[in-house]
Amino acid sequence: MSKTIKLIAVACLVLLIGAFTIPENNLGEGYKIGDIAEDFSLENVDGKMVSLSDYNDAKGFIVTFTCNTCPYAVMYEDRIIALDKKYAPKGYPVIAIMPNNTSVKPGDSMDAMKERAKSKGFTFPYLIDAKQEVFPKFGATKTPHIFVLDKTESGLVVQYIGAIDDNYKDVSAVNTKYVENAVDALIEGNEVPQKETKAIGCTIKI
Amino acid sequence: MKSSVIRIVLLVVTFLVFSCFNKKNAKVLDNAEQKTELEIYDFERLEPILYKEDNTIYVINFWATWCAPCVKELPYFEDLYANYKDKNVEVILVSLDFPHQYESKLKPFIKERDLKSKIVVLDDVDSNSWIPKVNKDWSGSIPATIIYKDNKRQFYEQSFTYNELEEVLKEFLN
The missing domain is CATH 3.40.30.10 (Glutaredoxin)
Incomplete structure (x- = not known):
């Protein structure tokens, strides 16, 4: 009799564990436009921990989920550097976060990230979401995936979600610079003209 | 030696050419073509x-x-x-x-x-x-x-x- 109870208990446990493991694949909804983004503390390529609250003078952030191994992300690297160079002095620095599971993508390991940041001359922090807890909060699904945040009295408001521009292939053929338009609008105190855009990217590896 | 190679090549080419006239094989060739032409x-x-x-x-x-x-x-x-x-x-x-x-x-x-x-x-x-x-x-x-x-x-x-x-x-x- 007690054996049966034990068996039932084990079965219940297995089911319970099952129930809790399912949401791991379900990335949840993530931030919507107008939501307040939570701060985080992630390790940078220089070994230091970085939080958004470290940036006292920032008016907002260009949070960029990117990585070493996604060809789309690589094609946008120079444009991400250009964004930081243009907008960090205006109060909107780039914060790059590498969200992939590095055991699935060894090319995105901290060592590889350090190397890439050095060889490309990243002017911004390149953080690792080692516990993979930050990207689900944002609702990032791919690299590259951009979230423009605006600092207000009530917190960091998500003002733009999506792509950097409308031509991954050819920077000279870009028609609309989505992120620049968004940040320019925020700087001028205007409404962001296009708040959400879609682009192809590499699935974040979990 | 060289001429025998040429003969074999010719034979293969002839076979392929004739195969093309066969309807069934022509379809196979279509698939092969599709693989090289995107x-x-x-x-x-x-x-x-x-x-x-x-x-x-x-x-x-x-x-x-x-x-x-x-x-x-x-x-x-x-x-x-x-x-x-x-x-x-x-x-x-x-x-x-x-x-x-x-x-x-x-x-x-x-x-x-x-x-x-x-x-x-x-x-x-x-x-x-x-x-x-x-x-x-x-x-x-x-x-x-x-x-x-x-x-x-x-x-x-x-x-x-x-x-x-x-x-x-x-x-x-x-």
């Missing part, structure tokens, strides 16, 4: 393929050779096609490879893997306009898959195992 579409040309109403079950997978999870699940789509093509199921693999890698990566990949499913290549940079037309909930990550039959339609922004794929296909089989 069908490159912009979204306007692709869209009708996503909305046919001909009682066929279409399994449409968005992938690329540079996308590791896509490459991993590709054999399952091939198997699905092999196992269900007689049941009115068509598999279309929509490659999102980069144009500068069509020759160096995509074509060799299709040849090496000997892919049997229909392959089309989508080259359309204005993804913000066409991604929502594929599915309003698609964030743009790949792999992504549509299964549809006439007006019934499902969209999956995820990877599949063979069993999972077969399971979702069964919802469309009568």
Whole structure:
């Protein structure tokens, strides 16, 4: 009799564990436009921990989920550097976060990230979401995936979600610079003209 | 020695030429040709393929050779096609490879893997306009898959195992 109870208990446990493991694949909804983004503390390529609250003078952030191994992300690297160079002095620095599971993508390991940041001359922090807890909060699904945040009295408001521009292939053929338009609008105190855009990217590896 | 090689080559060429007149073999040749000549579409040309109403079950997978999870699940789509093509199921693999890698990566990949499913290549940079037309909930990550039959339609922004794929296909089989 007690054996049966034990068996039932084990079965219940297995089911319970099952129930809790399912949401791991379900990335949840993530931030919507107008939501307040939570701060985080992630390790940078220089070994230091970085939080958004470290940036006292920032008016907002260009949070960029990117990585070493996604060809789309690589094609946008120079444009991400250009964004930081243009907008960090205006109060909107780039914060790059590498969200992939590095055991699935060894090319995105901290060592590889350090190397890439050095060889490309990243002017911004390149953080690792080692516990993979930050990207689900944002609702990032791919690299590259951009979230423009605006600092207000009530917190960091998500003002733009999506792509950097409308031509991954050819920077000279870009028609609309989505992120620049968004940040320019925020700087001028205007409404962001296009708040959400879609682009192809590499699935974040979990 | 040299002349015998030439003779063999001639023989093979003659055989191939004659094979072409045979209707069945001509079809085989079509497939071989398809593997070297890519069908490159912009979204306007692709869209009708996503909305046919001909009682066929279409399994449409968005992938690329540079996308590791896509490459991993590709054999399952091939198997699905092999196992269900007689049941009115068509598999279309929509490659999102980069144009500068069509020759160096995509074509060799299709040849090496000997892919049997229909392959089309989508080259359309204005993804913000066409991604929502594929599915309003698609964030743009790949792999992504549509299964549809006439007006019934499902969209999956995820990877599949063979069993999972077969399971979702069964919802469309009568």
